Amino acid sequence: MSKKVKIANLIIGGGEKIAIQSMSTFKIAQVDKAVEECLRLKDAGLDIMRYSVTDEQDAKAFALVKRKVDIPLVADIHFDYKLALASIDGGADKIRINPGNIGSEEKVSQVAQALKSAKIPVRVGSNSGSIEKEFLQKYGRNEVALGESALKKVSQLEKYGVNDIVISVKSSDVRLAVKAYEYVASKTDYPLHLGVTEAGREYHGTIKNAIGIGSLLLKGIGDTLRVSLSADPMREVIAGKAILSALDLAGDSVKIIACPTCGRCAWDCMGFAEKVEKRVEFIKKPLKIAVMGCVVNGPGEASDADLGVAGGKDGCVIFVKGKIVKKVAEKDLEKEFFEEIDRCLQ
Template sequence: MSSVRAYRQILRRKSRQIRVGNVLVGGDAPISVQTMTNTPTADVAATVAQIQAAERVGADIVRVSCPDQESALALKQIVPQVSVPIVADIHFHYKRAIEAAQSGAACLRINPGNIGSAERVREVVKAAKDYGCSMRIGVNAGSLEQDLLEKYGEPCPEALVESALNHAKILEDHDFTEFKISVKASDVFLAVAAYQGLAEACDYPLHIGITEAGGLRAGTVKSSIGLGMLLWSGIGDTIRVSLSAEPAEEVQVGYEMLKSLGLRRRGVTVISCPSCARQNFNVIKTVETLEARLAHITTPLTLSVIGCVVNGPGEARETDIGLTGGGNNTHQVYLSGVTDHRLKDQNIVDHLVGLVEKKAAEIEAAKIEAGKIEAGKAAEKAAENAAE
């Protein structure tokens, strides 16, 4: 495969690094993908099932709402049953934050200025330190402080940034810096401008998202525009795509965004044509079936499925596995960009699934072998140092 060209490289903003459970956020860590449950948190079985579904498609972090004591305490049962770190979403009541930290939350999503006196903030910070929690300062255009609305007249980038920095200072004054910040808005222009301003004003890791983006289709488009602009300019350490859809859908869309920008890859990236009268097989149905059949593959690799020879060979040269439609129901298969063999119509999906699974297994085996070699080298080096 060809090397990554200079014009494809994104220079990420330099930020400090924090830890959300076992996930690093910021610095040189991969951009993590988050989602949020929509079940009643106190319904432990339903919430665990939804978190586990998000885990299966690659969620790195999952947020749950803790509006009351029952929800906060339910984390004691939820956290042991899931693998990803849990963020407790807290609004206003400081005791919910303390209870969530005690119950196993890895992070508290909170606005320090909204939970009362300095003493209450101090108690929340103490709980976060005692139980190893990080925090997220979550500023939202729909819930800006009244004094900022009076100062600026309306939600604007400057107001969002000022709110975020005010909350950050409260935590800094309590000697707490293990936090990330978000400044979300449902308006793409407002959100992007606010994140750009915040990125210049501080080096804290940023959680990016376009809030209340809409349903699966409209929300995906809206989020892709806003988050795409930010990610392309190097802004964003962790993302959530906010959709009126199942949490697992948010995660899958998030990964597709990161894959399209070359920032992070998980699973099979399918390059396919929209199809036209030149197609030599049913491209749309084939791709739809392939995506469903290949959903279990987590190894990053590329598959091109092109209906005719106009663009097919060129795309195949750039992918791990490629299929180009040909005449007489006979199509060309490429492996690692090189012509390999021909294939008849009726075998397309099964054959490509088999090739992808084989390639994924080879890649994973090579990783294991490389790890063994590195471990051996490290052991040899340690032995040499001990001998000296």
């Protein structure tokens, strides 16, 4: 099991709930927008938000956003150690940086000292495009090179007494990412941040991430995740939640099962499933809802659902644990069924 690392009030690793992370598409210095976005995404299930820090204004904005937002905020810095120091000073709850990009040992040491004084963690890692030359030459472009590249960055910080570390080894190649995470998990007990990077637009990107992140989580590997998508960060959060929910790792969330429909379906089952999905999207309670295509097979096939609906040409039935409790006309279904959902959630 990985060790626990504290980020503000959130503990990751050591068997804690898998944290969902996203990254803002704009600057944190736009404080009002940042606050609004964080609150919106938090409602959808976001646990940690990350921002690119490109100047001093960004670095100073963390404290301002934190006054109104109570999820951990991460500063993502590429090269400038001064921006790392300024972000730590500015109230970032964690930084994401690669010591190899910072420069001299003196600069790495300064960042390490600042991390220890502020008692905040750091994420380091590598991705398949930034594997260190020495490992590329030694191992080729494979999981060992990717993993060793990340572990080298870990040791660069450990040398200065930094131990609150999270590691990532991302790749846009799903197989390579999975193997690299497995490799790193076999070498260290630091928590791992999972992701398949540059995964693409929402549909394909979600599939790639679900396969990569999902197969690792099934093996007990991974403590935080980001579903990187070329889409609104809200879609990343929803996809992350869906992956965790599919593996029963989401904590409290509403699960929807819906039949694919077939020739026996005589009502707008798919349209209604979509409405139910939207209705419960942000609800954090344990509830399993079924939307089924026909009255003959639906209640039986979904008998493990807490609440369900099945339709037919003469109307719809609402059932609880497979037992029919009410019959309603399709035109009244939305009102009646949503009332039942509310009752279950009370």
